[in-house]
Amino acid sequence: QTVTAVIKNPPPTEGLSADICLDVSVLELFYCYMRNASATQLSEAWGSLLALIREGCSLSPPAQFLLAAILHELMIKCCPLEERKDQKDLQDVTAKLIDCVSQVCGSCLEQTTWLR
Numbered sequence: 827q828t829v830t831a832v833i834k835n836p837p838p839t840e841g842l843s844a845d846i847c848l849d850v851s852v853l854e855l856f857y858c859y860m861r862n863a864s865a866t867q868l869s870e871a872w873g874s875l876l877a878l879i880r881e882g883c884s885l886s887p888p889a890q891f892l893l894a895a896i897l898h899e900l901m902i903k904c905c906p907l908e909e910r911k912d913q914k915d916l917q918d919v920t921a922k923l924i925d926c927v928s929q930v931c932g933s934c935l936e937q938t939t940w941l942r
Contacts, residue, residue, distance in 0.1 A: 829856050830878045833885065849885055853892040860896060865903040872912065875900060879919045883926040890926050897923060 833849045842848070860868065868875070875896070882893040897920065907913050 850888045860899050868904050882923045887930040
């Protein structure tokens with residue numbers, strides 16, 4: 827299964843404690859893989875990475891932050907994108923992901939107990 831498929835439709839697991847999120851664990855593993863992958867490998871996977879990042883706002887807050895790190899790693903290794911459509915898609919998913927992460931940060935700041 828692909829990373830996107832595992833995140834969208836997690837397989838049944840046994841023996842995991844309730845506080846372990848499978849989507850976050852899969853994204854952590856994928857992020858470590860990406861850090862060691864070549865720019866060529868990441869460029870070839872651009873379409874799949876775009877689909878994964880598009881799903882970002884529907885995931886848990888820790889997963890959203892990991893997707894931001896994945897997007898950052900992708901841009902460091904693969905930028906600039908040559909196709910105009912790819913550039914537009916990148917701008918769209920980046921804006922959407924930043925908005926989702928900003929909402930998470932804003933909701934944390936609204937809570938009165940976060941400083942305690």
